[in-house]
Amino acid sequence: MVDWTPPNREYDFLFNEVFSMTERLQKLGFEGFDEESIAMMIESWGNHAREVWLPINEVGDKEGLGFEGGKITMPDAFKDAYRKGVKEGWFGTSCKPEHGGMGAPLLFQSVPWSEYGTSTCMALSVFPALSAGVYEVITEHAEDDITDTYAPLLASGEWAxxxxxxxxxxxxxxxxxxxxxxxxxxxxxxxxxxxxxxxxxxxxxxxxxxxxxxxxxxxxxxxxxxxxxxxxxxxxxxxxxxxxxxxxxxxxxxxxxxxxxxxxxxxxxxxxxxxxxxxxxxxxxxxxxxxxxGMPLMFQMMNRERLATGMMGLGLSEIAYQNALSWCKDRRQGRDLRGVRDPNEEADSILVHPDVRRMLLECKVNNEGCRALASWTGILLDEMNSEDKETADRAEALIALLTPIIKAHFTDIGCENVDTCMQVMGGAGYCSEYGVEQFYRDVRISKIWEGTNGIQALDLAGRKITQDFGKNLRHLLWPMTDFIEENRKNAEMAEFNKPLHQGVKGLQQLTLLMISSGMANPNFLASGATDYCRYFGNVLIGYMWARIASVCLEKKNDTFYEAKLASARFFFQRIYPETFGLAARIQSGPKPLMEYPTEMF
Ligand SMILES: Cc1cc2nc3c(=O)[nH]c(=O)nc-3n(C[C@H](O)[C@H](O)[C@H](O)COP(=O)(O)OP(=O)(O)OC[C@H]3O[C@@H](n4cnc5c(N)ncnc54)[C@H](O)[C@@H]3O)c2cc1C
Missing domain, CATH: 2.40.110.20 (Butyryl-CoA Dehydrogenase, subunit A; domain 2)
Known part of the structure; x- marks a missing residue:
């Protein structure tokens, strides 16, 4: 039986202890959205998702859609859940109050709302996500009478x-x-x-x-x-x-x-x-x-949907992890290699096996790192609308750069994690009872739609890093190098700061290589783009883990913070090192791909 607990505590930690979101939201004029009210919104949405969305997820998978005479019939359970969402106002949270929306920060809708929605029922979550995208495009670009007519209907969810x-x-x-x-x-x-x-x-x-x-x-x-x-x-x-x-x-x-x-x-x-x-x-x-x-406007909608798609990778990975973990906790097979752990039982818990711990920790730590990066990015969506031009420009530059990375990196990792969750459960993962088999099938589209991940990587390497003479990249590298510098003399931070420094230096060198070699031979850039995007994603998540570690080092003797430090260590020791292998792949250039005889494929 599938279950899911909304990771509310994680958001509370990220929003308030790591990123000081409330202060930034107040500066943007979101006076009604303080720490307490945002926590309440996240909690209420989590309860709604758990009570209304989660129970229909398997129903949708098994029942599917009816199609007759050009009409599609949704499962009744979906219609009920959708109506409840409309009634309780969950679909227009970030729409303007004059259109009947809640006027909540985009941060809420793009991050916890998206994660919880996709965790509990990805098939349903796409409906309000698309409506929110259409709402945004028409309110910004359509003529007033069109906006006045359609925006309230989209904001309520009555129309999709x-x-x-x-x-x-x-x-x-x-x-x-x-x-x-x-x-x-x-x-x-x-x-x-x-x-x-x-x-x-x-x-x-x-x-x-x-x-x-x-x-x-x-x-x-x-x-x-x-x-x-x-x-x-x-x-x-x-x-x-x-x-x-x-x-x-x-x-x-x-x-x-x-x-x-x-x-x-x-x-x-x-x-x-x-x-x-x-x-x-x-x-x-x-x-x-x-x-x-029309294309730039459609790109605006696609960019929002690309961030939402990234959250699908995280959402499905989180629910798969929670269910795999709960299954693993009950499973006994084999014995602890260091000696029998539970002599009164026929076998020890599989959590004693290093390979089982590896699989679970890869998923947990990837999820927490992605959630941090999503939160750090989510508030930039609100800052793009700031009246302060400098804040808005910076946010716009960063969103341009981060969008393809979040879309591609989160969904690549999300698909890998769900696969790992299936693996850690053995045969039970492959069978339907525990839900992971459905999550595996559901999450796979996220790497394809909204522009394939290969296209995201090309967008990053071919456009976003050079756009405006490297302005996007400068806005990212400055705070990262400042952070590294501030922590250089902190001995406790060295285990996180040093690899981060190495990764950022490598990123700068690879970027120069991609640009210079790419100018002489565009296939150099195109053949390294996917690896470059992953390298970039790993460095960004490393930056998140280093920031989390710097907060948690100040707060010892509490399991929550100690676990975060252990996760940061796991990230830098077990996940991050792949980054350096990626650099070697990028440096190998296009030859191994392009000189392979096409007729021999
Ligand atoms: C379930 C589902 C829902 C969808 N929903 C929508 C929707 O709501 N609205 C909508 O408009 N579309 C939708 N799509 C379409 C989706 O966005 C496209 O499938 C996707 O963008 C890829 O396009 P394609 O399938 O034509 O693949 P192709 O463009 O044919 O690509 C095939 C392969 O070639 C690669 N490729 C193509 N061009 C290049 C290039 N220039 N450089 C390098 N590699 C390249 C691609 O990365 C891919 O690996 C949906 C698709 C699916 C399956």
């Missing part, structure tokens, strides 16, 4: 959102999309084309679905520069009084807006998340942002 990018022949390479948008006299556009793999493209949990669709208006430049963004509702009701006047004229259908779902994919995991083929036939839509200027 999607992002429609992928087409049969255009996945990573979106410049090739064929969906067309023809301007109408009333200012609307008629959208025609087919999109595939659209998450939550059709379902019966919300009254209406708002699709954000990428399409090309004829006459624009080729490639991604000719792409525009449109808001296309599934339904246009003539008795619905909002929106543009033209939406309510007799020429528009009373019901379906030419939007139909012609199929849903059979897939490995997240069985209760519809993955739809969506057809748009002269569907009425409204331009969001400038004509031919």
């Amino acid at each position: 959102g999607t992002m429609c990018l992928t087409e049969p022949h255009a996945g990573t390479d979106l410049g090739m999309i064929k969906t067309k948008a023809m301007p109408n006299e009333d200012g609307s556009y008629s959208i025609t084309g087919t999109k595939i793999y659209i998450t939550a493209g059709e379902h019966d949990m919300a009254d209406n679905i708002l699709h954000l669709v990428l399409a090309k208006v004829p006459g624009g430049p080729s490639g991604t520069k000719g792409i525009s963004l449109f808001l296309v509702p599934k339904l246009l009701n003539s008795d619905w009084s909002g929106g543009r006047p033209s939406m309510n004229t007799g020429s528009l259908s009373d019901s379906i807006n030419g939007v139909s779902c012609s199929g849903t994919e059979e897939k490995m995991g997240i069985h209760a998340s519809p993955t739809c083929v969506m057809n748009f036939e002269d569907s009425i839509g409204w331009l969001v942002g400038p004509v031919h200027g």
Whole structure:
């Protein structure tokens, strides 16, 4: 039987003892969100996720979706859980109060909300995550009457959102999309084309679905520069009084807006998340942002979703770890190599075996490190909206740099951890009873969607490190080198500070190598990108563990802090050393890949 305890204490520690979040939130004007109220929100959300979401996770996996006559039917348990979320206001926590939202910091929604949601029911969590992304794009870029009409419906969750990018022949390479948008006299556009793999493209949990669709208006430049963004509702009701006047004229259908779902994919995991083929036939839509200027706006939504995807790696890894640990605690096999531990039992607990401890600790320590980095990043989303230009610029530069790392590193590690959790449970991990088998299938998509991890690595190495003459990187390296310098003379910190210093120096050298060799031969950069991204992720998590250690060294004689110090040691001794092997792989350059004869594959 699957269980899960929300790691509230972890967030309390990170937010208040490591990163002083409350002070930073107060500076940003979140007066109502002090230490106590944030802790209460996290706790209440954890209770809701445990009581309402967790019990339906297996139901969704087993029952899946109904599909008939172009309509997708969600499991009843999902509809109930969704309605409860709407009623209790859990879907619009970061939406503005004028739209009916809670006005909570993005930190809450992007980090603990996302982690708990994906831990307890990843298939359900994608619905509000997509709606939040659509909300953000339209409130920032759509014209006022569109925002006024749609934003409250998205904020409450009564209506849901999607992002429609992928087409049969255009996945990573979106410049090739064929969906067309023809301007109408009333200012609307008629959208025609087919999109595939659209998450939550059709379902019966919300009254209406708002699709954000990428399409090309004829006459624009080729490639991604000719792409525009449109808001296309599934339904246009003539008795619905909002929106543009033209939406309510007799020429528009009373019901379906030419939007139909012609199929849903059979897939490995997240069985209760519809993955739809969506057809748009002269569907009425409204331009969001400038004509031919849709890609940067869609990237804004994708960046939010990429951070949310990173949290899927962490969320699934955490619930898998908790269940694997609880199973291991009860399992007895073999004897302690140093001598029998429990003579009254036929065998000792498997926790006496070094290899079992290795597996569990890799998962635990990776999870805690990722959670720290997620928290450190989450507040930057709020700081991007700061009225203080310097704070906002710094946050924007860091988010640009950190987004591909969090997406790729957290999901790579998340998939590895869930795999390890299955391994540590032996045959029980492979069978369904304990849930890890489902988590293994569910988490796997996180490395693929929102841009594959290979593409994230290319974005980091090919764009983000050189953007604005290295401004993003400077904003990261300065605080890290300051921290290393401040702790140089602290003997107790040496075991954490020295390897961190070595990693940061290596990162600087590798970055220079990637840029200089990449200019002469772009394949150098492309062949090292994935290893560079992992190297970068390890150094960042090392920075988090060193910061955690510096806090915990001040607070001895308490198991919580002692465990954190032991985790930091485990990280630097057992996980971090892979970083230096990655450097050797990067330095080997493109030859071993590109000179391998293609015909011999
Ligand atoms: C369950 C599911 C849900 C999804 N939900 C949505 C959704 O809601 N909305 C939406 O629009 N899309 C969605 N997608 C699509 C998803 O984002 C794409 O599958 C993903 O971006 C990869 O595109 P692709 O499948 O076409 O692979 P391809 O682009 O064909 O890539 C194949 C391989 O080639 C690599 N590759 C491609 N180009 C390059 C390059 N230039 N350099 C190096 N390597 C490269 C890729 O990394 C990958 O390994 C979903 C997909 C799935 C499976």
